[in-house]
Amino acid sequence: MRSLTMQCKAEMLRIVRNPYYVFWSLLMPIMFYFIFTRVVNTGDSDPTWAAHYLMSMAAFSVMGSAIMTLGIRLVQERTQGWTTFIRITPLPGYVYFLGKMFGQTMMHLFSIICIFAAGYLINGVSLSTAQWLLCGLWLLVGSLPFLAMGTLVGSMKRVDTASGVSNAVYMALAITGGMWMPLEILPRLMQKIGVWLPSYNYGNGAWQIVQGSHPEWSNILILLGYLAVFMILSVYIRKQQEAV
């Protein structure tokens, strides 16, 4: 138990002390938010758009840190031999993994709170308490498939590959999932693909909540499906790599 709390604490400290996190996960989404709701005239400056885009940016931020921060960090720890060192200590593998997930979740929670606060301060986005909480919860729990994707990225051999691939996947998912601009204004083919992507289903859950509705069943099912696929792949690859 002590090792678990220590591991969680260490992971949190490491994330908070990482300046890249502050830039990529907080400053960038908030800047985007400011630009696309205040600077660029999108034609409909109604409060619905302000709330909708706030959710897009929160989802964008959390998705990014789940895929990139986790993935790249895992590769770094392996290439620097740190993972090997941990493996020869008595620390059970699951404690190491839980520590990582805890650190990530805390980081996601902090991102969500900061971005929501920015929405309130910049555009006076007003939602009911239940809506704020539900959105936050949806974004936290819904990040699971992306964390699983992060562990997939984490099985890559080199940091450069991992960072390149995860960056490309991240941006592609964000755009095609309607996080940067609503899916409705994208070409039809992209819309058709988009609705099957994890990013769209992730964002849509929160978009539904701010409209006074709730996430659709299809959103939940598709995200669960991706979670299962990524987890199986990740476990399979890990097994292959360890069978030396």
Next chain:
Amino acid sequence: METVIAMNVVSKVFKGKKAVDNISFKIYKGSITAILGPNGAGKTTAILMMLGLLEPTEGSVTIFGQHPKDKSVREKTGSMLQEVSVMDRLKVKEIISLISSYYQYPMDQKLLVEATGLDPADLNRYAEKLSGGQKRSLGFALALAGDPELLFFDEPTVGLDITARRRFWEKVRGLAEQGKTILFTTHYLPEAEDIADRILLFNRGSLAADGSPDEIKARIVKRSLSFLQPADGLDLQQKLLTLPSIDGCYYKDGRIFVTTEDTDEALRDIFTAGLPVKDVRIDQGRLDEAFEQLTMNQEGAV
């Protein structure tokens, strides 16, 4: 004697190439053993199998009578490996208490901090900002975090200057005096000779020799005898070469040299044959020369 490590006819094949070939040995409690050999001799592969990081292709490895991956083994083992960096964004003190928390009976943190040999100011620095040598010192302290009975050091002194090297071995000797079992790899011969009470000489994946530094020396070092060159030197050389205990014979600086595995027996043969030798000297070959020769032979054979 209590057996700590048992390697039982162990082989490891990587892509059809045998990195470790049919190796068997036992390591006993409280011993300091060096695995000595040139680069690529299979030293690290052997260590990784003992740590449970690699599975042997054939044979078995047991540590404290258990599989190396067993949790009870992990609790009692500490290691310093090659190419292990430190966790980033954590201070030295934080890393030490983190790793200590992994063990059921950790070593006192004050002792660990002492073991790093770092200044109090450095303890509050981020570990990744330490110099290479300081990181190594931290790695050494982390190996001790669980107050282990068995310690593995893989090429521990590579990249350390002479002072740091000496300080490291002083600490290792201190640990051995506490009854800890120590196994280290090195390709630096004097280190094995000075520190270890047993040397396992690895050569191309197999165990070329196993014994105390003196025994190893006797096995691989050729000794030579020399005498003053008499008037009919050539005749004497020919007669010497007929003796079974003598391997070779040559002339240098006014003296005749003969090489032999066993100087005692050679002398006995020479006197029995009644050969006219004068001013007999026994020359001890040097271990590092013999080692170099062994290494060169290996390179030549590849």
